[in-house]
Amino acid sequence: MKIKKKIIDSTIEIFSTMVMMDISVENDEVEGSGKLQDTITGVIGLAGIHKGVLAVHIPYPVALAITSNFLGMDVNEINEDVEDAVGELANMLGGNIKTVLTENGRDIDLSLPSTISGSSYNFQPSKDVIKIVVEFGTSNGHFLVELQLEK
Amino acid sequence: MGKNVLLVDDSSTMRKIIGRSLRQAGLEFDTIFEAGDGLEALAVLEKEKIDIVLSDINMPNMDGISFLREKASRDAIKDIPVLMISTETGDDIIGEAKSLGAVGSIKKPFTPDKVNEVLGPLL
Numbered sequence: 001m002k003i004k005k006k007i008i009d010s011t012i013e014i015f016s017t018m019v020m021m022d023i024s025v026e027n028d029e030v031e032g033s034g035k036l037q038d039t040i041t042g043v044i045g046l047a048g049i050h051k052g053v054l055a056v057h058i059p060y061p062v063a064l065a066i067t068s069n070f071l072g073m074d075v076n077e078i079n080e081d082v083e084d085a086v087g088e089l090a091n092m093l094g095g096n097i098k099t100v101l102t103e104n105g106r107d108i109d110l111s112l113p114s115t116i117s118g119s120s121y122n123f124q125p126s127k128d129v130i131k132i133v134v135e136f137g138t139s140n141g142h143f144l145v146e147l148q149l150e151k
Numbered sequence: 152m153g154k155n156v157l158l159v160d161d162s163s164t165m166r167k168i169i170g171r172s173l174r175q176a177g178l179e180f181d182t183i184f185e186a187g188d189g190l191e192a193l194a195v196l197e198k199e200k201i202d203i204v205l206s207d208i209n210m211p212n213m214d215g216i217s218f219l220r221e222k223a224s225r226d227a228i229k230d231i232p233v234l235m236i237s238t239e240t241g242d243d244i245i246g247e248a249k250s251l252g253a254v255g256s257i258k259k260p261f262t263p264d265k266v267n268e269v270l271g272p273l274l
Contacts, residue, residue, distance in 0.1 A: 018168060018260045070164050072171065081164065088162040091209070092259050095238020106243035112161070112211055 003100055003147065004028060004132050010096035011136060011145055014089065019069050023136045030133035033057050033123050033144050040082060041123060042090030045111035050101045052149035054094040055123060058086055065140040078117060087113035097147060127151075153181035154274060155199065159192040159206035159218070160236070165259075169205060169236060169266075176267035178274065189218030196228040203273060205257075208237040208244060216244070219251035232273060236261070 008025055015023045033055070040063045044054045058066065060078055067075040067085040075081055091113040102108045116123075125131075129148040136143055156173065158166045166185050173180065184199055186192040188210045195201065208215035215235060223229050235248050235256040245256050257269050 014260045017262050067164075071167055084162050085164045088164050091162070092238050095240070095259065098238075099240055102241065106241060110209060110238070112209060 003097065004134065006097055006100045007093070007132060007134055007145055007147060010093055011134070014092050014096075018092075019066055019089075021066065021069050021138055023138050025134060026137040026142055027135040030135050030144065032131060033133060033146050035120060035122055036118075037120050039063075039121075040078060040086050040115055040117035042086040042088075042113055042115050044090045044094030044113050046094065046098065046101070046108055046149075047111070048102070048108035050108055050149055052129060052147065053125075054090060054097055055144075055146045055148075056086065056090050056093060057123065057144040057146065058089075059141050059143065062138055062141045062143050065138065083115045083117070087115050090115075093145060153179065154202040155182045155184060156180045157184045157186060157192060157195055157199075157201045157204045159186045159189065159204060159210070159215070161187050161207065161210040163187075165207070172261065172263045172266045173270075175263035176271070178267060178270060189213030189215065189221065192218055193221060193225075193228075196222065196231060197225075201231055203270070204231060204233040205236050205270070206233055208235060208239045208248065216247055216251065219248060219253060223252050234270060234273065 015021050038060045042056045046052050063082050067082045070085045094110050098108050125148050128151050133146045158169050160166050170183050184195050186195050190213045206215045232254045235253050238259045240258050
């Protein structure tokens with residue numbers, strides 16, 4: 001529960017302070033991300049005393065709105081700016097989640113952010129994991145934040 | 152003559168946001184230089200007159216900690232102050248950055264007010 005609360009609090013803080021976009025928690029007990037369609041996913045890997053990934057799955061219209069707000073200019077196509085913005089979102093979320101998993105910072109390393117996008121794909125773990133998935137709403141649609149930690 | 156700042160972050164989005172936050176915080180700079188990693192930052196510092204550096208920690212090629220260590224070894228640039236702006240908040244990492252000469256840190260996400268509060272007194 002502590003981790004889920006941190007995911008929710010960190011996501012809301014990032015969106016209110018840096019994306020300048022109002023978001024709301026739509027569902028904090030989503031079972032999984034399911035089939036992702038016309039979506040871009042930002043991913044951060046965690047390695048060390050906890051192993052796993054932090055992912056943010058953002059449908060294209062929401063990703064365009066987020067990037068436009070981030071940059072203060074209209075962005076109308078999925079391009080490098082959108083990939084960079086979504087990767088940085090994942091990076092900030094990963095860094096914030098890390099603070100509830102470790103206190104000193106050196107026993108969990110974060111990877112550099114990467115992105116995946118496509119018209120239809122699944123985001124599946126290759127190992128047995130604990131999943132926490134939270135759905136957030138914006139005026140442009142919904143997006144998911146997913147944490148997978150190896151058991 | 153005004154001051155120049157160097158923003159070091161592998162995310163071009165984040166460099167734009169930091170630049171915007173500086174303006175929103177009322178902190179005026181003559182020129183905002185940018186670098187995508189520690190290696191690029193060292194090259195800018197060797198070439199341009201930079202008054203302060205705002206640097207991320209997790210970056211490809213040369214991260215913020217290695218950048219601080221390399222900068223400290225170069226006499227011509229070792230005294231230029233560096234403020235860390237990062238998702239990293241752990242005592243170990245921030246402590247190491249400060250031991251290598253970082254003058255402070257700001258956690259991402261941040262507000263223009265926070266930037267002003269930490270950076271303002273350093274200018």
